[in-house]
Every structure is written in C-alpha cells, then in structure tokens.
Amino acid sequence: MSGSLVILYATVSGNAEALAELAAARLQAVLAIEVHNVADFPVGRLGDFGTALIVASTWGEGAPPPEAVEFCTALHDHATHRLPRLRYAVFALGSSNYTVFCGCGRRLDEDLAACGAQRLLPRVESDLKFKQAFEQWLDRLAAVLLPQGVQA
Numbered sequence: 001m002s003g004s005l006v007i008l009y010a011t012v013s014g015n016a017e018a019l020a021e022l023a024a025a026r027l028q029a030v031l032a033i034e035v036h037n038v039a040d041f042p043v044g045r046l047g048d049f050g051t052a053l054i055v056a057s058t059w060g061e062g063a064p065p066p067e068a069v070e071f072c073t074a075l076h077d078h079a080t081h082r083l084p085r086l087r088y089a090v091f092a093l094g095s096s097n098y099t100v101f102c103g104c105g106r107r108l109d110e111d112l113a114a115c116g117a118q119r120l121l122p123r124v125e126s127d128l129k130f131k132q133a134f135e136q137w138l139d140r141l142a143a144v145l146l147p148q149g150v151q152a
C-alpha cells in the first residue's frame, strides 16, 4: 500500500468533506485513492499509505471539529507515531473572524512533520472563500503527484 493515497477530512458543516471528494474526483483517474473522515480513521493507519492529503476545518476557538479531536490528540503524540515514509499536504479551512485562524490544520501540519513525515507542499490556510485557493492547491498537487504527461 505504500504507493497509495488517502484523503482525510475533519469537518463540522461539510466544507472539508466536499473538498476532499473534489480532490478525489480530480486525482482518482490515475491514483488509487481512499477518502475518510478522520473520525473513522485510526492514526495508526497512516503508516499504510505513501501519501496523505488532509483537509481540516477549525472550530471553537482554534479547536478541531469535535469528531476529529481523538485523531488530532493521538497524532500529537509524536513519540508513538513515526511516519518517515509518509508524504503529506494539509489544506486548512478557517475564518479570519476568529482569533486562532486555521488552528486545527496548522497543528495537524506541524504534528505530521514532528512525526517525521515529508511535507509535499507548504500548508495552505484558507479563509471562507476557499474554492479558488483549493483549485490552485489541487493544481500544485497534481503536478507533484501525477506522472509526467498524465492530465488529471
């Protein structure tokens, strides 16, 4: 499974899930992809994949979506999870109306790096109008992930 790709989302009101499905639709023509809510995905499974794309919103005051707390807390335990073979990228959803902008996505990105995973692209922190930034992120991912000459 080391060549396969998982797209994970952390959501409350569905934006991150919709974007995860969009990413899967864009990339699935040439890659084997699984899409999961982090609520149903044990952190230990990350090691089964070669690449993880994460779309995560922030709630409360900089907190993960309630359903994502268990995953985020477990990942924060860097000593337990060593992921040197995992490549990853994080797209963080948030709103600049809040003090801790995109806090959940930022922590996931930092925690994956602390576990030894390799960042494919710099983290994107996106405000409420996220569609264009997400399309650009997908373009950059496609350029990195897809074999030369294959169009997604």
Ligand SMILES: Cc1cc2nc3c(=O)[nH]c(=O)nc-3n(C[C@H](O)[C@H](O)[C@H](O)COP(=O)(O)O)c2cc1C
Pocket: 010, 011, 012, 013, 014, 015, 016, 017, 056, 057, 058, 059, 060, 061, 062, 063, 065, 093, 094, 095, 096, 098, 099, 100, 101, 102, 103, 128
């Ligand atoms: C009650 C509430 C609390 C929020 N708290 C934050 C926050 O602390 N930081 C932030 O960047 N965005 C915050 N947001 C904005 C959401 O992250 C943003 O609307 C996101 O697109 C929701 O994505 P989702 O539908 O995948 O959950 C909050 C939104 C609501 C409604």
